[in-house]
Amino acid sequence: MMDWIREFLGMLWKTVSDQPDPKAAFLPLIPEEWRSETSVLLSIAPLMMIFPALFALTTVVERKGLGRIQNRLGPNRVGPAGFLQFAADGLKTLTKEDIVPRAADQLVHFLAPLALVVPVFLTFSVLPFGRHLVPLDLESGLLFFFAIGAATELSVFMAGWASRNKYSLLGALRAVAQMVSYEIPLILSALTVVMATGTLSLPQIVDAQAAGNGEWLARWHVFTPWGFFGFALFLVAACAEANRAPFDLPEGESEIIAGYYLEYSGFKFALFFLGEYLGLFAACGLGITLFLGGWHAPLPILERWIPSYAWFFAKLAALIGLFIWVRGTLPRVRMDQLMNLAWKFMLPLALVNLLAVALWHFLPNPLARWAASSILLAGAYVGLGRALMPPSRIGKRVYRYAPQDSR
Amino acid sequence: MNGLTIILSLLVIASALGAVALRNLVHCALCLMGVFLGLAAIYLCLDAQFVGLVQILVYVGAVGILLVFAILLTRGGGAELSPFFSPSWAIGAGAAALLALIMVAAILKTDSLPAPDAGGAELPTLAQIGKRLMQEDVIVLEAMGLLLTAAAVGAIVLAMPEPPPKKEEEA
Amino acid sequence: MTSLQGFLVLSALLFCVGLGAVLTRRNVILALIGVELMLNAANLNFIAFARLGPHPNAMEGWMFVVFSIAVAAAEAAVGLALVIAIYRRLRTAHLDQMDSLKG
C-alpha cells in the first residue's frame, strides 16, 4: 500500500515538474489485465477535472469582466469577491426541476446534451497540454479534432428539433447553418499550418514551432504573415463555431429567447452551457497548438524555469480573456452579415492565405518570402474590404423633420 | 472479429434497420448518423484511422446535416401520416431479404477467401496516403475536385429559388 | 467464421437493408438514405479486404474508400438539391407521386 501511495505521489510530482512519462513507475504496480484501463483513466481524470473547473472559473471571470466593461462591479456576493458564484449557480441548476415538454421527442431530447458534451470532451484528448502531456498522440490528430467537432452540429440539431418549439428549431437551424459555414474558414486556416509543417499530428506541429539551435525567439506560426492572418481567421471562425458574441445568433435571447436549448432546464441546461464553454476552450487550445507555439515559451530561455503546461494555460487564459473582451465590445451581427462574412470575406481570404503559405514555403530568401506573402495578404485584405464595404455608402444622417445641425 | 467489433456491428445493423423502417424521417436520419458513426468506429478498429475520421467529417458533419435540412425543407419533420411504405413493399422487402440470405450464405460457404497477412506488414502511414494522393493519384484527386465543384454549383443552381414569373405589363 | 467473413456479412446485411429501403419506402429522402447505406456497405468491403487481405500495405483499398466518400458527398448534395427542387415544383416528396414523365 505504501508503495502505491509513494508511486502515485511520485507520478503527480513528475507531471507537475514536467518530467517525461510520469506514469512509467506507477503502472507496473497495477495488475497486468487492468493496466491499460488504468493508464487511460489516469490520462482522462485530470482533463475531466481541470476543464470543468476552468469552465466554472471562466463563468465568474466573464461576468465580472463584462461588468467592468460596462462600468459595473459584476457578481461580488458569494464567496471572496464573488468568486464562489459558480457554486451557487451550479447548485441552483442541479436542484432545479428537469422539465421536458409534453410534445417533445423524449429520447432525442434526452440524448442531445450528451451528444454535445461527449464529443467536446473527446476533442481534448488530442491536444498537447505540455511537453509530455498528450493524452492521445494520434497520427491524424487535427483530423480527429475537426471530425469530432463536426459531430456537435448533430447534437444542436437534435436539441432544437426534439423540443418541438419554433424558437428552438429556428435557433438550431441558425446554429447549424452558422457552424457549417464557419467550419470551412476554420479548416482552411488550420490547413495552412499543415502545409507548412507537413503533418496532421498536433505534437509534431508543436515541435515544428520550437526555437532552432541558438535562436532567441521561438518560431511560432503567428510570427509569420500567413500565420498571423491564419490565426486571425481561425479566431473569428472559432468564435462563430462556439456561438459566442458577436456571432451568438443561435442563442439570440432578444429574438428567439435562447435558441436550441430553450426547452432545457436544470442539469441538462448546465450540460449545454458546459459543452459550449468547453468547445470554446478546445478551439482556443487548438489555436494555441497551431499558431501560438503550443506549450512553448516565446523566448526559449524562459522554458528552463517555467513548466511547459503553465505556458499552455497562460495562453489559454489570454485567449479566453480576449473572447470575453470581444463579447463585451461587439454587438450581435445580423444573419446576412454573418453569412456574407463567412462566404464572401473569410473564405476568399483563407484561400489567398493558402497561396501565401505556398509562396512562403517555396521562396528561399527570407526577405523575399516575407515581402511576397505580406503584400499578397495585405492586398487581398484591403481589396476584399474595399469591395465589400465601399467607404462612400454611409453618409451623414439626414433628418426629415428636425432642423439641420441642431442638437 | 473481437467483442468490440461484434457489438459495433450489431449496433450498425440495428441503426440501419431503424433508419429504413422508422415512421419519422428525422428519426431515420438520426439512425443513419448512428450507422455512420458505428462504421467509423469499425474503421478505426480496422486501423483505418484516416478513413474513419474522414467518414465522420464527411458523413456526419456534411451529408447528415444536408439530409436533415432536406427533410425539414420538404416538411418531413413530423410523423408521416400517409402510408409510408409503397404498395408493393412486400415484394421489395422479400427481394432484399432473399438477396441478403443468398449473399450471407455465399460468404459463409466460400473457403477461398484470401488469408490475412500473418507477417504483420507495415500499414500505410498517413504521410504515405498523402503522398499517394498528391503524386500517383493526383489526376483522380483533381477529377474529384472538379466533380465536387460541379456538384456544389449544380446543387446551388438546382436549389436556388426560381425567379418569380415576370409580371405582365400592368394595363 | 473468420474476421474477414464477419465484416463481409455485416457489409452484405447493410447493403440489403439499404436495398430494402430503396425498394419499399415511398419517400425520396428515405430512398437516398438507402443509397447511402449501400455505398457505406461497399466502403466497408474495401476496408475489410484492404486490412484483412494478404497485402495490408497496399493502398488501393484505402484510396478507393477516400474517393468513394467524396463521390458520396457529391451525390448527396446533388440528390438532395434535386429533392428540394422537385418538392418546390410538385409539393410532394413521395416517389409514386412524381409521375409527370409518364406523359
Added chain:
Amino acid sequence: MLGTGIIKGMVETARNFVGSYTDKERLTTVEYPEERIPAKENARQFPFLVFDGEDPQAGLRCVACQICEKECPPQCILIVKDTTKKPDYMGKMQFQPKVFDIDISVCMSCQICVEVCPFEAIKMDTEFELSRGDRFGGLLVNKTGLAKSNAHYRRIHPAEAAEVDSRLAAEKAKAEAKAKAAAAAAAPAPATADVSKK
C-alpha cells in the same frame, strides 16, 4: 479601413474596464443594501395619510370623504366612515375614518388619490422596501401603519410640502379673516353664526 472600427471599440471597452477600477465616479451602480442612492424628490411609491400635531390618530387630516376610494382605479382603498364626530388635534369636531386600509399588492402608485384629495390628507411616500414575509396580511396596511406626520412629508418632498403648507396656511388665514368679518357683521345675532360656519 476595414476593422478599424472594431479596434476603436475594443480600446473604448478596455478604457472602461481599467477605468472602473481606478475611478469610482465611473461606476453606474451602487452596492444596494449597504449603499443607497438618496431618494429623488419626486419619487412616488405608495400613499400615506398625513397627520398634524402629536397624536397620529387624532391628527389625521382625512375626513373620510371617500373620494379617493371612489377614484382609485384598482380599488385598493377601503374606508369605513365613523358614525360620530371626534375632536381633531385642534379640538375641532370632525368626521374621521374608522377604517382606512390600502392593499399594497393592488396599489399601482398612480397618485390619483393624491390628486383628488381636497384636504391634502393623502400623499405619496418614497419608501420602496415594502416586501413582507406575510403575503396577505402584511401587504394590507391599516390606518395606524398609514399615518405619517407632516414633518415626514416635509422631509421627503420639501418643495411640494412647503407649497402645500403655505396654501393651507393661506386658506386658514382667509377663513379666519372671513369668520372675523362675519362675526363683526353678525354681532347682533351671534347665536347661529358658529353652527352655520361649520
